[in-house]
Amino acid sequence: MVEILTSEEFELMKASGRILQEVFRTLQGEIHPGMTTFDVDKIAHDIITGHGAVPSFLNYGEPPFPGSICASVNEEVVHGIPSKRRVLREGDIISVDVGAILEGYHSDACRTYYVGEVAPEVRDLVERTKQSFFEGLKYAKAGMRTGDIGHAVQEYCEGFGYGVVRELTGHGIGTSLHQDPEVLNYGKAGHGYKLRPGMAICIEPMITLGQRYIEQLDDGWTIVTRDRKPAAHYENTILITEDGPVMTTYEEDV
Numbered sequence: 001m002v003e004i005l006t007s008e009e010f011e012l013m014k015a016s017g018r019i020l021q022e023v024f025r026t027l028q029g030e031i032h033p034g035m036t037t038f039d040v041d042k043i044a045h046d047i048i049t050g051h052g053a054v055p056s057f058l059n060y061g062e063p064p065f066p067g068s069i070c071a072s073v074n075e076e077v078v079h080g081i082p083s084k085r086r087v088l089r090e091g092d093i094i095s096v097d098v099g100a101i102l103e104g105y106h107s108d109a110c111r112t113y114y115v116g117e118v119a120p121e122v123r124d125l126v127e128r129t130k131q132s133f134f135e136g137l138k139y140a141k142a143g144m145r146t147g148d149i150g151h152a153v154q155e156y157c158e159g160f161g162y163g164v165v166r167e168l169t170g171h172g173i174g175t176s177l178h179q180d181p182e183v184l185n186y187g188k189a190g191h192g193y194k195l196r197p198g199m200a201i202c203i204e205p206m207i208t209l210g211q212r213y214i215e216q217l218d219d220g221w222t223i224v225t226r227d228r229k230p231a232a233h234y235e236n237t238i239l240i241t242e243d244g245p246v247m248t249t250y251e252e253d254v
Helices: 007-030 037-050 120-137 146-158
Strands: 069-073 076-078 093-102 105-114 170-172 179-183 200-203 206-208 214-216 223-225 231-233 236-241 244-247
Touching: 007 037, 007 093, 007 105, 007 236, 007 244, 037 069, 037 093, 076 093, 076 206, 076 231, 093 231, 105 120, 105 231, 120 146, 120 200, 120 206, 120 231, 120 236, 146 179, 146 200, 179 200
Parallel strands: none
Antiparallel strands: 069 076, 069 093, 076 223, 093 105, 105 236, 170 179, 170 200, 200 236, 206 231, 214 223, 236 244
8 A cells, every 4th residue: 555644744754754863873973893783773772762762673574573773784785683793893884774663653764884994895885875875866756656766776876787686675654664665776767656745755775796686594584695795775764745855864974
């Protein structure tokens, strides 16, 4: 089902999104070599619950997801489980995917952070993954189609020889975390679901330094690149309005 939200519901989505802005702003100054992915999870969890919200990911799915964030390091594309045993090291990258429910409305977003100094080719991957989101955002307007977004992301990333993950997609969002329509990171311009005012969607490129193929680990959650090359992930929640897209989870330079 595709939800069409009211202006009042949009305000609740914005409030939920501001919590994630605070999470990302805080983590930007906190992530460092020697901390664990459990430490990162606790920071996010405390911020979310401190605002009276609920982490969208905690106990989600089957088996129930055990963290408040997905903490995906290096070759882990998404759904990495926070762990006291996973220590971040100089040169790593970590994607922090996080959601919050406030008064019944979800927001969902992701940032990929550097742990200390990283290799230039990895830094380029992270920055270009972020830019690919903004290439797609140009088409997140009423009357455009989801295929326009996916085509823009794909064309930009494949132009650098990167892999564009096919099996994991963006999505609609609102009173549930994941809903229609799917927002693919590849596709044909002019195809897909037509966007309408009142919709809320997540665009979330997941881009690899090597081939696009992925596999799931035995923990039932963590998705990794098959060739074990690094992957980056960037996401925001977007409201479709008559006046263009509004990002609820975005703060400049974070």
